[in-house]
Each structure stands twice: as structure tokens, then as C-alpha cells.
Amino acid sequence: LMGRKISIVTAKPQTTRHRILAVHTAEKQQIIFVDTPGLHRKSGKAMNRLMNRTAASALADADLVLFVSDVTRWTEEDDDVLERLKAARSPVIALLNKVDKVHPKEKLLEGLAAVSSRFDFAEVVPISAMKNENLSHLMAMIPKFLPESPPLFPEDMYTDRNEEFHVAEIIREKLTLMLHQEMPYGLTVQIERLVREPRGIAISAVIWVERDSQKGIAIGKNGSVLKKVGRAARLDIAERLGQPVYLELFVKVKSNWADNEKDLMNLGYEAP
Structure with missing residues (x-):
């Protein structure tokens, strides 16, 4: 649409x-x-x-x-x-x-x-x-x-979300596509750094999982999953932001983050 x-x-x-x-x-x-x-x-x-x-x-x-x-x-x-x-x-x-x-x-x-x-x-x-x-x-x-009303947003605005949000979502999308069963539901992505430099955009992102056993799955043997996710995400992010992208991915454990409202808020989830 x-x-x-x-x-x-x-x-x-x-x-x-x-x-x-x-x-x-x-x-x-x-x-x-x-x-x-x-x-x-x-x-x-x-x-x-x-x-x-x-x-x-x-x-x-x-x-x-x-x-x-x-x-x-x-x-x-x-x-x-x-x-x-x-x-x-x-x-x-x-x-x-x-x-x-x-x-x-x-x-x-x-x-x-x-x-x-x-x-x-x-x-x-x-x-x-x-x-x-x-x-x-x-x-x-x-x-x-729809009811008639004045425009609520500027003409050139197409979403209310910032670059960091969309970059995190792109990385999560690639993880979800590459991982199987319940694994995607136990992870989330947080952008720690997004800086526009002369050479391109430098991004550091953390993939949070709930358990130590999930960390190895998200990384893959010899880092295979993380490398595939990084390659696929980098292409989409560069296309979206219009510049070369240098992407660092880290996997960390935050025990049961998905069942802790304080953790959810700290990770960018919002209460309605």
C-alpha cells in the first residue's frame, strides 16, 4: 500500500x-x-x-x-x-x-x-x-x-520510527528467516551505535537471547549464522539508508527478558 x-x-x-x-x-x-x-x-x-x-x-x-x-x-x-x-x-x-x-x-x-x-x-x-x-x-x-481533518504529519514523512528502529527490525527479520522453531521468539535486537561517517554508516547491534543455549544457535557453527545474517542485513540496510554499511553483530544473554516488563522497556518496547 x-x-x-x-x-x-x-x-x-x-x-x-x-x-x-x-x-x-x-x-x-x-x-x-x-x-x-x-x-x-x-x-x-x-x-x-x-x-x-x-x-x-x-x-x-x-x-x-x-x-x-x-x-x-x-x-x-x-x-x-x-x-x-x-x-x-x-x-x-x-x-x-x-x-x-x-x-x-x-x-x-x-x-x-x-x-x-x-x-x-x-x-x-x-x-x-x-x-x-x-x-x-x-x-x-x-x-x-475516514473523517475529514487537516494533515497530521509533514508531506515528506512516511513513518514515525527512526533509523535505529528500522535497522534493528531488519536484523531481526534476517534472524527470524534463518532460525527455526521457537528460537526467533526468544530474541530481540538493540542498536548500540549508528554513526554516519565519510566512508559510510557504522552500526553496532546486540542480539539479545534469553538463555545460554540460544546464544550458540544464534551464532552458529564457526559464526556461520551470524555471518549470513550480517550479509543479508547489511544489503537491506544499505539500500534503505543509501550509503555503504559497516555492521558489527554481538550476541548476549539477558535471562528471560521477554517475561520482564522492565527489560522490555529498556529494550525499546513501549506500553500503550
């Missing part, structure tokens, strides 16, 4: 951990998208509870809710979200993603009808975020559901 990458993306649940604003400014209109963590059925650790509160807070503040679901499968989590949306005072548009994977198209019509019957949606829109299908139609539809 933004024409550029704002939030990191992986196939693993709970990839988004923060409330992130994306600002779309076009002629005579400005739309503020709020990307939130998904709602989790199990409250789990302090981080999960914090993410649930973050998502619920964003829902209460929204003028319009875009409910994104995978058209190829309906989950219990989708039912849980719809239950919460019953209390929403704002209209809800259902976005059924991955329509490019549905064949024949008669199945898509069946899926649209099934989802429409579950909730009083203002609209049900089939899309493919990967293939950019129907997104322009969605963008044209959104303004009619």
Missing part, C-alpha cells in the same frame, strides 16, 4: 511486535496506517501481553479497521479477532490476502461468501499483497470511510 517496505515480513506468526505508523500523503489527502502486532490467544509472557494491549489500543483509536486474513485458511485466531471487532465503533473492511494462490476462481467466490457471513463487514476485498493485486482499488476505497 505504501509503495515501500515499512514493517518487516516473515511467514512466522508474531513477527510484528510494535505499533508502527505508515503515513501515505497524496494530493488532497493523508492516510495514516497503523501496523500492530497480531492478537494472541495465549497471553504467555510479558511480551505477548504487551503486544495484545498494543493491538487493542490501536483498535480503539482507529477510524477504520482493515482486517487481514489468509483466504486459503481460516483460523481460530481469526475468530478471536472478529469477536473483539464486535466492540469496535469503526467500520471494518475484510482483506482476504493470497488470492493468487486460489484456483479455480470459483473457490475464491466461495471463500468471499463464507467470510462475509461471519461479520458485518463494510466491504470484503480480495487482494494479493505479494502480487500487488487489487491494492489500488483498496486505496481508492479507504478515504470514503
Whole structure:
């Protein structure tokens, strides 16, 4: 929708951990998208509870809710979200993603009808975020559901997050893609240093894990995982910041950081 990458993306649940604003400014209109963590059925650790509160807070503040679901499968989590949306005072548009994977198209019509019957949606829109299908139609539809107001942000602003945040998220994305099972949920990334120098941008980042056993996994045999993560992250960061990047990665242990609210705040997580 933004024409550029704002939030990191992986196939693993709970990839988004923060409330992130994306600002779309076009002629005579400005739309503020709020990307939130998904709602989790199990409250789990302090981080999960914090993410649930973050998502619920964003829902209460929204003028319009875009409910994104995978058209190829309906989950219990989708039912849980719809239950919460019953209390929403704002209209809800259902976005059924991955329509490019549905064949024949008669199945898509069946899926649209099934989802429409579950909730009083203002609209049900089939899309493919990967293939950019129907997104322009969605963008044209959104303004009619929004109240008129003066622009809230400068025209050249496209997100509320700073460089350090996005760099940390890029590194976490690469770790999440390369590590398996539960490991990505026990790590976070903190930028210790980001300095623009004549030769390029020097960055030092710490990958925090919860246990000593996770440290070796994050580093890999002879540093193999860390090297792969560094290479992949460096390319994305350089493209985003427009300069060569010199990246140092360190792995450290902070016992059970994800279940300690004080640690979460110190690591950049925010209470809604």
C-alpha cells in the first residue's frame, strides 16, 4: 500500500511486535496506517501481553479497521479477532490476502461468501499483497470511510520510527528467516551505535537471547549464522539508508527478558 517496505515480513506468526505508523500523503489527502502486532490467544509472557494491549489500543483509536486474513485458511485466531471487532465503533473492511494462490476462481467466490457471513463487514476485498493485486482499488476505497481533518504529519514523512528502529527490525527479520522453531521468539535486537561517517554508516547491534543455549544457535557453527545474517542485513540496510554499511553483530544473554516488563522497556518496547 505504501509503495515501500515499512514493517518487516516473515511467514512466522508474531513477527510484528510494535505499533508502527505508515503515513501515505497524496494530493488532497493523508492516510495514516497503523501496523500492530497480531492478537494472541495465549497471553504467555510479558511480551505477548504487551503486544495484545498494543493491538487493542490501536483498535480503539482507529477510524477504520482493515482486517487481514489468509483466504486459503481460516483460523481460530481469526475468530478471536472478529469477536473483539464486535466492540469496535469503526467500520471494518475484510482483506482476504493470497488470492493468487486460489484456483479455480470459483473457490475464491466461495471463500468471499463464507467470510462475509461471519461479520458485518463494510466491504470484503480480495487482494494479493505479494502480487500487488487489487491494492489500488483498496486505496481508492479507504478515504470514503475516514473523517475529514487537516494533515497530521509533514508531506515528506512516511513513518514515525527512526533509523535505529528500522535497522534493528531488519536484523531481526534476517534472524527470524534463518532460525527455526521457537528460537526467533526468544530474541530481540538493540542498536548500540549508528554513526554516519565519510566512508559510510557504522552500526553496532546486540542480539539479545534469553538463555545460554540460544546464544550458540544464534551464532552458529564457526559464526556461520551470524555471518549470513550480517550479509543479508547489511544489503537491506544499505539500500534503505543509501550509503555503504559497516555492521558489527554481538550476541548476549539477558535471562528471560521477554517475561520482564522492565527489560522490555529498556529494550525499546513501549506500553500503550
